[in-house]
Amino acid sequence: MKKTLLSIDAEKRTYAVDTIDEADVIGVVDYALSVLDPLNPGCVVIGVGPFAGSRLPGVNRITIAGNSPLTGGFHITSIGGAGYLFSKTGIDFVKIEGKANTDDYMVPVIKNIDGKLDVEFYTIQKDILRDIHLDDGLYSLESHLLEQYRDAFKVGEEYIDMRMLAAGPASLNTRMGALVSTLIKKGKFVPNADCWAGRGGMGSLLAQDHKVVGIVYGGNQDREFPVDLNDRTIVNKMFQKLSGESMLNVSKDATKKYKRGTLASNYASAGKKLPMFDFDYTIPSEKREHLYELLEDNFLKPFEEKVVNRTCGEPSCPTPCKKVYEGSKMDYESSNSLGPNSGIFRIEEIKKLLQRADVCGFDSIEFGNMTSAVLGWMQAGLLNKEDVGIDLPINFDPDTFKLQDSAFNSDFCMKLINDVAYGRTEFARTLGKGIRYACKYFEDVYGNKGKEKFSDFAHYASFGEGDGCIAQIRYRVLGAIIIPGVIPGKFHTDYSDTPQSPEELGKKSANRGVWEIVPENLGFCRFHRKWYEKYIENIFDDVFGKKLDIYNHHRKLLQKVIAYNKKAGDVLAPLETKRSIDAVKSYVMESESADLEKWADKMKREGDKAVGEYCEQARRSFNNAFID
Template sequence: MNLLSSPRTGVILLEIDVEKREVAKREISATGPVDAALQLHRERETWRLDPLSPQIPVVFGLGPFVGGRLYGVHRLIFVFKSPQSGTLHVSALGGAAYKAMGMGAQAVAIVGKAERPTAVFIAGGQVSFTEVEVGKDAYSLIRRLYESNREFFVANDARALVVGPAAYTTYNGAIVSVDIEAKSGEFKLGSEDFAARGGPGTALAQGHNVAAVVVGGPRRPLHEKVADAEAINQLFKQKMGKSYVEVLNEKTVKYRYDPKIGTGGTFGVNYPHYRDLLPLFGYKSIYMPREERIKHADIVLELFWRPFQREVFEKGKSWYNCGEPCPVVCKKVWRGKKVDYESFHAVGPFIGNYIFEEAVPPVDKIDRLGLDAIEMGHVVAWLFDAVHHGLLKPEEVGIGERPAFDPLQFRPKEDSRLNAKLAAELIDGLVEHATEVLALVAKLGIRRAARELERRYKDRVRETGVKFRDLAVYAAFGTEGYMTPNFYWAPGLVAPMYILGRYWSNYNPTFMPPEDFAKSSYERAVAELYIDNAGICRFHRGWAEPVLSDLYKLIGLTPPSPALYREFAYYAKLAGAEPMPWESKRARDLVSTLAKELGAKDWQFTDFDDYYEWWTRFKEQLDRLVLST
């Protein structure tokens, strides 16, 4: 079936039914892949269905600016009903849209459920299917796909998007992709990336039995004007007083190389920047006095940050991009492994591991199994803390001994090695359902598992005076959904927003009255939504946000409106998954401790009523803003 098309208006969508092996093409009047996916979910009333229903589409697509003279516009955007939060979620995979622009459509919706694990091949408007073995390693699956379909990869300069075994056994499976040299089959350094937050891999694997999607084909811009360098420069000079490249270099300096601090990338910059505000030991650091946090930060900088700094910046520039031609080269690679703040912090300082080299194996394990690294950091820290408090025994979570999880008694070198080793054991055990507790967590996630564990081990809860839920940090959605925050001491990451787990909120380490905080978080959420809908990397948001409306007009499209965010809010309400008040003590304390740290005088949070009032006033103000757009 030839579906090759070069759209000029709207979004060309391929709806692929993997059960019937049928393909339908349609055009949707939309501003980008998120907009198109929202319309599809609304039409199908997917809010009525279980997140893993085969009737719920996993939608992925690219923004309208691909293939031209703009950099950082080739993110592949996934929209799905999250098995973790219970509502719609958006996740992004860097660079993959550079090759996906040849697939003959701007967006794809996967529906139905294949009888056996299936790979879908899309290029130049043609769609084909083949059964595959998932295996034990997402990277190996990419390799096997290449070896058995080399002609397709070479002819279409294709890129594979795959799941790992974790997508079939846990709630938080990722979609994994490593760009590949089509002729040699070699992986491109630094190009591994993951659409992970919220469990898109789980939705694809358990909902549709799709283990891989391979995209490629003849590349060309969706809109001719994005290839007009003169028109782009003229736009930037009028709007920002400088050429496009000048603005680009200025606004992406953090991610490339910041000469002021002699480093770059999220890992390089965040540790010296946040220092004593870094969350350590599952956020237990929020209870530590500043002097003690500074001591820990100094050790982290020496043992965790400096080895990376020496290798990646002082010995030589081991910098790469995500698979699209981009001069920012934000992907910093240490001995063949891409290093980002979130993934390394997850199994580094957040779980009580301050040695950089010790974090590399568990990060690689998480990536190869196809897990969400941020969520795994929370799971490991939570279960470590439960063992530390006596709520669980080591063998009940598949580890050989007790972790070292008291930051005040922590021995940086000895205990880091222990915790990193135990984390690797726990991660394997979670994917393999090695114990009853790990199987429970793998199936239900932290929030529901915490409730069940409190029921099963009520005697231990009573004896210790500690609830399982109070050792975790998450925002609740509806009766069962939840989302853990990115690794910042930031109230906005657990505030009552309709999409969390990414940066759709005010994620700064700040505190303010709830109405003001809601306004700042809403504005940030809408801006981030626009960037995702445009398929633009958020590392490029500094230059993109001020001119995004003008760029849409340049290519003859109507810019998106805040009504897009209202659609997410409306969907969450229909799905019974709108934000709910904090039920975890540590989540509440994340807010109150930062308020105290910053000297807030109007909010003392002396009892639960204070927390509830702040949360409620934030939510009411957010809803007023949502409804006013």
């Protein structure tokens, strides 16, 4: 399939436009793996899928691919709705390589007005960027860039729609930097229209490896397809032919699970089993019930009373999946990480922490996973206030926790966010290198006090023998903990709450992983998976005249990722933290399923050894699914 590639050399401040016409390159991940070298990655790829710019629902995501500074291997992250305006530049993929030799940072400005593509390079001096970030973080950077380039996207008397990607101070000073993208209409930011690419530290990769802290883009070039996918009548006929229903009805049915949003539905389904106090699953059931009641009264009920529903900005998606509470968007995973898993149970405190993490440009899931570990270290006496550099009280003991302690823990986390984002202390700079690095470093510096280790109070997936790690998705399910997937930290595994044998878990996780790489590669929103997993092959054939075996194409794609990561030394390591091992053990032993009965007995008798055996068998089954 023909694709238009924009190559940017960040060192030379030059660009080139080329056409790619390779049969195996149908999406962003396909192309990224064709140009990235695992031993010397050297570039970041940003792009959209083959249907971006069309009226098909849920097809306008941007995917960002590169070598994760957290895991050390290939990773991808994506942003909902941001691909629609990207498609109007006439570009499919952007490849950024090279790095400026100065202290300055750079922002490419990509626009296509009336068929004329132009790329400009805006330079921001290091000191000026620091001052911008000190004001309101990455939102200040967005405002600064809009002031500079608002009129560049003016045609006659009208401003055309535009977007930008922006990185905050966390991208400059840590491995956990995220990217924000905000919709701009009529020369102004649309409130609560910011979307995030957080997992894997791609903001850090752009800022530190390429000195790129943002991208401004927009245009008025409509994408052309062999079949006019901008004609609603034609698109509706396609859906009627495939399903007997209109596009709108198919889309509504596919996404109805998300109409309530991820926050309310996932908290309700997890109940007292949701992660709390640093993923501590040794908390007794009665205490968990009490803590969940606190959360219901002080977080979930106030949220449900005042929540406002919004879409992500995807043109043809009818589902208001974004939930806004008093001007602040909230999702399940981030609110859990910087909420009950960090010992914080009141909505105002959680909201303020999420807002501050966003301002600083953190992946709030990754950072919240770290705050809970630090609080655990403090509570256990492994570190004191002088070690951490924060002279504030905390109570991270679930047995003695009272609601007013939520404020103490919140104040501590707020100070930690600012310290780490700006690298203000040696302790903060150590945390900025990732939770696994921090555990190893602090064990070397402080030693183990008693029987407990720093890694006892952490929960992460580890890769290779070095520092590679990432926070898993915020569920106590075996797939997420044991088999985080070829692309970890996301839903690329069997994340169902289903007790099953290790062999079955491995097979199901591999199958789910194949289907989850599909939307990342093709720029789809995974909330629409119920329809595209059924019909995408037919639509490909109808639009492009191309017979495509979607499943096998993406199974082979994951085989390429696995081979890449092996060369990069980014191989999933055995569970190495007590929190992770205890989560598996408690899940199996609490299960009343016949599929896990023998494993529950074995774990009662043999403890951690049996957990390791279960994990090894599940991972072997997963890996075997990708061997031809």
